Amino acid sequence: MTSLRDVAERAQVAVSTVSAALNGTRPVAAATKRRIEQAAVDLGYRPNLLARGLQSKRTKILALFYPAPRSGFGVTEMQFATGAAEAASELGYHLLLSPDSADPIEELRHITGLGLVDGVLLMEMRLDDERPDFLSEAGVPFSMIGRTRDPGTIDYADIDFAATAREAVAHVAGLGHRKLAFFNYSTGTYAAQYGPTIRAGEEFAAAAREAGIAYVDDHRAGSAEEGGEAFERLLAAHPDVTALAVMDDHAAVGVIAAVARRGWRIPDDLTLMLVLSSERVAEMFHPRLTALEPPSAELGRLGARMLIDRLRGDGPPQQRLVPCRLVAGDSSAPPRAEV
């Protein structure tokens, strides 16, 4: 491997001058600089990141700390990662994938103690997540994709559930629906404090209230079977529901089956929307479902970018909310006339 010293020798200058010339750290005479740059190119010089990091205390490596893939861990989460990696790469940073094992805090302590990473990117945030507290206390720069209940001045990029819910409600209200139901994630141990679970529920309720349309959301479903059952219960209690938004793809499958069993059709008898699901998934249904697609890659990019901004210097906290994109499918239509 060719080092700074090799370049210095070839250019007939001191090592420190080469460093200065290549990094623009301090002024170097134009002629010297040219000579050095030429030598560097000739030798195919690449700075050694380890040595640089050791000295400068900055490695330009970010850790993306991701929890063990739950069921349902899918394209969205992948896109956080690829989005973040891309943004990091564009800004000269690298992204380290760091799986959390049984004990997230211990794992964080480990990864940050190695001196390997400049900062940490957190995802899959729970409202009561303990990781931010640990990192704050440890003085490790970090940002979140998602957010805790009270993010304070921590940088984060999250879905704008309020805007998303408003858009969804406007969509169905615009079609003439007067009553909307919402199926949240099933109450698993995890989902109980999972940000999107809580926020989506709250914001759909608020948006419906605001728009003056009736709303039901006491149903939760995580599998096709549960989705079907929840739908039956829903109709038993609220026969006047004509539009339904579902957070869980598999629950939606069950709903569709239940709709068919009943002899109903989508969208004639029910307008169905997929919440937090990608267009690609929505397209796999028949008819193609209307979806509220989360801006996953964008959130990953934002998260990485704001973390890097933070590393580069202080600034006001960056807190960005990005709404989902509503992709209208063939599952949206005005309600049945007779209702």
Add this chain to the structure above:
Amino acid sequence: MTSLRDVAERAQVAVSTVSAALNGTRPVAAATKRRIEQAAVDLGYRPNLLARGLQSKRTKILALFYPAPRSGFGVTEMQFATGAAEAASELGYHLLLSPDSADPIEELRHITGLGLVDGVLLMEMRLDDERPDFLSEAGVPFSMIGRTRDPGTIDYADIDFAATAREAVAHVAGLGHRKLAFFNYSTGTYAAQYGPTIRAGEEFAAAAREAGIAYVDDHRAGSAEEGGEAFERLLAAHPDVTALAVMDDHAAVGVIAAVARRGWRIPDDLTLMLVLSSERVAEMFHPRLTALEPPSAELGRLGARMLIDRLRGDGPPQQRLVPCRLVAGDSSAPPRAEV
């Protein structure tokens, strides 16, 4: 940050002794060793990976080099990454996510030139992939998830398409089908030399021949629309086809729609299988489709493990093939009686 020197001071020994004691590099008296370990614990010492790497030339960091997400980049690819990250983590390694930009080779040159990574993990291999050649010449250790046309002695973990195809053919043949059709990925610029595209096609043909059942595979489809059209053409040319295996999820959507348009039902009139698709995706269809689920996480794990083996010492090349798992759904049944 507490360093080796701090520990040395507290334990009243030389720095080099601490290093030896903690790494087991050379024998250290039991009493001394205990004292040192205690001091290390007291101080919460964590070795600095940069310094270690700088000196020892081994960083314990692997780069996972992934191409720009194509359309269809999904759960499978995510699982390569998480599987690899997990396996690496278990073995004391870290995984760097390295997006390839426009020029993969240049990107490889860059990432390997930094002295940051010990080896590279390649995925999304094309038959004529140039990356292995570059890495071989550069003397960078690497392994592949997937494989080129002629992998030589390079370590890889890939899907066992032969076994997978045999199992799929046996599945339909066992149900009594005498003629199987196969829809491959659409002929995109990428898929043209994409390993799975080619190998799956070849092996399905071979397996059908071997099992003595008729076979058609000149159809390719990448979207729902194309899938439907391909299905119509298929039936026009081969009305006696009763079983169909489809590689592309979206094409399957089109097929199902076409089946319904024709008044047919699945599985009564057509046995349908999803090739290289996860159980979760198969469950989103109605009826639940039979799927050949790729061992994605396993391949990621294997890829990482064999790369680490290689780094640890020489051994014979490791080349592992893992078959897909056949998950029987409700889309498989004996053929119509009248055929």
Add this chain to the structure above:
DNA sequence: TACGGTGGTCGAAACGTTTCGCAAACCTAG
């Protein structure tokens, strides 16, 4: 002519490890 200023360069120290030659202390055997 002398003097402070300045643009350009150098050399050495430091970052936190690992590695390796050496020396001190100890033990064993003759």
Add this chain to the structure above:
DNA sequence: CTAGGTTTGCGAAACGTTTCGACCACCGTA
């Protein structure tokens, strides 16, 4: 009691950077 070997520990060098004080030659000015 000493020669030889073994155990145990030490100190210094090295890895490839960045950083920083010092130096030198040169310039304009008094």
